[in-house]
Amino acid sequence: MSFKIESKIVDTIGVIVVGGEVDMFSSPNLRDKLLPLFKKGVNGIIVDLSDVSFMDSSGIATLVEGLQWSKKDKKAFVLTGLGTNVKSALSLTKLDDVFIIKENTDDAFKELRNN
Numbered sequence: 001m002s003f004k005i006e007s008k009i010v011d012t013i014g015v016i017v018v019g020g021e022v023d024m025f026s027s028p029n030l031r032d033k034l035l036p037l038f039k040k041g042v043n044g045i046i047v048d049l050s051d052v053s054f055m056d057s058s059g060i061a062t063l064v065e066g067l068q069w070s071k072k073d074k075k076a077f078v079l080t081g082l083g084t085n086v087k088s089a090l091s092l093t094k095l096d097d098v099f100i101i102k103e104n105t106d107d108a109f110k111e112l113r114n115n
Contacts, residue, residue: 003019003020004018005029007036011109013044013112014037014044014046016047018030022052022054022059023054024058027059031065035069043112045066046108046112047077047078047080048080048108050081050083052081052086055086056089063099064098076100078102080105081103081104
């Protein structure tokens with residue numbers, strides 16, 4: 001499956017939908033989609049990983065970078081739709097306790113609207 005990524009703003013919440021493999025070749029594209037959302041004055045960011053089949057350490061590093069930007073800007077950063085591979089990678093690195101993780105985008109929107 002090839003890499004795909006979409007970015008949109010819904011009710012002042014930035015939403016990035018990622019699909020395929022997030023690796024050292026595609027993670028810069030994820031970074032390029034994340035960064036502008038911090039400059040657009042959104043209130044929070046959701047990264048939907050439902051269609052991600054594989055993520056390596058560079059993909060995880062990009063998510064950590066997004067989390068750092070969100071903490072600096074005092075914005076919520078929520079991951080959603082984690083498949084087995086992504087869940088395992090975050091669990092192995094103990095990052096599953098660092099990120100806000102929700103089952104789906106509906107739950108992620110509820111989380112952000114309650115903050």
